[in-house]
Amino acid sequence: MSHRVVSTDAKTADVLTTADWGGHEVTVEILDADQEVDLAGAVDGATALVVDAGTQVTERVLREAAPGLVVRAGIGVDNIDIAAARELSIPVANVPEYCIEEVATQSLSLLLSAWRQLRPYDEQVRAGGWERREQPIRRLSTATVGMVSFGKIAQRFADLLSGFGCELLAYDPYLDEAVADAHGVDLVEFDRLCRESDVLSVHAPLTPETEGLVDETVFSAMPDDGVVVNTGRGGVIGEEALAVALETGDIGGAGLDVLATEPPEAVPTDHPNVVYTPHTGWYSEQAIQECGTTVAEAAVAFLDGETPRTLVDESWISG
Numbered sequence: 001m002s003h004r005v006v007s008t009d010a011k012t013a014d015v016l017t018t019a020d021w022g023g024h025e026v027t028v029e030i031l032d033a034d035q036e037v038d039l040a041g042a043v044d045g046a047t048a049l050v051v052d053a054g055t056q057v058t059e060r061v062l063r064e065a066a067p068g069l070v071v072r073a074g075i076g077v078d079n080i081d082i083a084a085a086r087e088l089s090i091p092v093a094n095v096p097e098y099c100i101e102e103v104a105t106q107s108l109s110l111l112l113s114a115w116r117q118l119r120p121y122d123e124q125v126r127a128g129g130w131e132r133r134e135q136p137i138r139r140l141s142t143a144t145v146g147m148v149s150f151g152k153i154a155q156r157f158a159d160l161l162s163g164f165g166c167e168l169l170a171y172d173p174y175l176d177e178a179v180a181d182a183h184g185v186d187l188v189e190f191d192r193l194c195r196e197s198d199v200l201s202v203h204a205p206l207t208p209e210t211e212g213l214v215d216e217t218v219f220s221a222m223p224d225d226g227v228v229v230n231t232g233r234g235g236v237i238g239e240e241a242l243a244v245a246l247e248t249g250d251i252g253g254a255g256l257d258v259l260a261t262e263p264p265e266a267v268p269t270d271h272p273n274v275v276y277t278p279h280t281g282w283y284s285e286q287a288i289q290e291c292g293t294t295v296a297e298a299a300v301a302f303l304d305g306e307t308p309r310t311l312v313d314e315s316w317i318s319g
Contacts, residue, residue: 005299006031006043007050009073015292016050022300040064048299051079053279054262059084069093069302071295074282076233077312078206086313093298093308097152098291099282103257104156106281107201107231110255113275114227115140115199117253120272135252135273138198138225141165146197148214149204149232150175150185157201158183169193194221199229206233214238219245225252231281234259243269257281 002025007016013030031042039057043049043065050071051057057070057080070080072094085092113119120133143166147154150170158168168185171193180187190213194200200222204210214228215238222228228251230237239260245251246269253273262279298308 001025002027003047003303004029004045005048005050006046006067007073008032008039008055009050009052009295011052011288012050012073012292012295015289016296019292019296020300021296022304024300024303026299043067048302050295050299053079055079057081057085062088062090066090069299069308071095071298071308072312073291073295075099076205078233082313091302091308092312093310094312095291095294096310098294099284099287100152100156102284102287103153103231103281104160106257106277107153107157107203107229107255108160110229110231110257110275110277111145111199111201111227112140114229114253114255114273115143117273119275123272136225143167143198144169144196145199145201146170146188146193147172147185148190148193148200148202148236149210150180150187151203153231154201154203155179155183157203158185166199169197191221194218197226198223199227202228202230202232202236204232204236206235210236212236212238214242216241216245216250219250222251224249227252228254230255231257234262239268243271246271246274 004027006029008031016028039055040061046067048069048071049067050073053074053076059081062081062084067090070085070090070092072080075094075096077092077094080092082092117135117137141164145161145166145168147170150172154170161168162184169188170180170185171188171190175187177187202214213236219241242254255275257277258279267276294310298310301308
């Protein structure tokens, strides 16, 4: 029997078209389909739908296209209507571990760039200058780094920071304290995290609880030279509030790999000590290979009548 795997994920296209499908006859179709109406028609009858972060898998898509399996070629599943998939008994899998090292490294890179004010200095030198800016810079070892959510990426980030001598805090109401202890991190309430963090690094998924969580109250509580880093989801940070906080001096800088709208019509702020990257924290050649291979493994497990090991919601498992 022949099966169709339809994918909107460009990064794993080469991996999926050459993947080992465990003896199953599989045809892979790579789409450029971001719009709901296009996606529903193109996926109709597919065994599996593979999607990137920008593809919205709505209830309508799920009902009309009725794929056997949906796989998010990445970690976050906020672009998939999980409740509708559950109602329709369409299992959803993701790739939760493929870019842990990459995103943690990106977080550290953005932190260091904003803390050391590398962008303003770089622009000054390119313009012919060679002066120390009046804005003071503290030793990073004197800083407290707070993490919003403490999943596997944040845990790796904390491990990378362990040699810098920073105090490490995290807010994660769903985490066992023993996990934080193992990484030298103190679990604290959100208010304390905001008050004490010189660097606030966001690793949270976008959920109703986290949307707009980092707002003007947070920025007001942070030190005036504080730095905000976001490699989680753009919507967790109130971007207008961030722009105001930078302009008024409530905080001193930011490093942003994700934005609420991607790509944006305009960046939230042109403050000189803000570093932007275009949601590329996940990237490495090894990460692409691992992501595509894990997607294929999930589809093969589904075709074999088994439970994909990266199933998002285990309530789909019968029995």
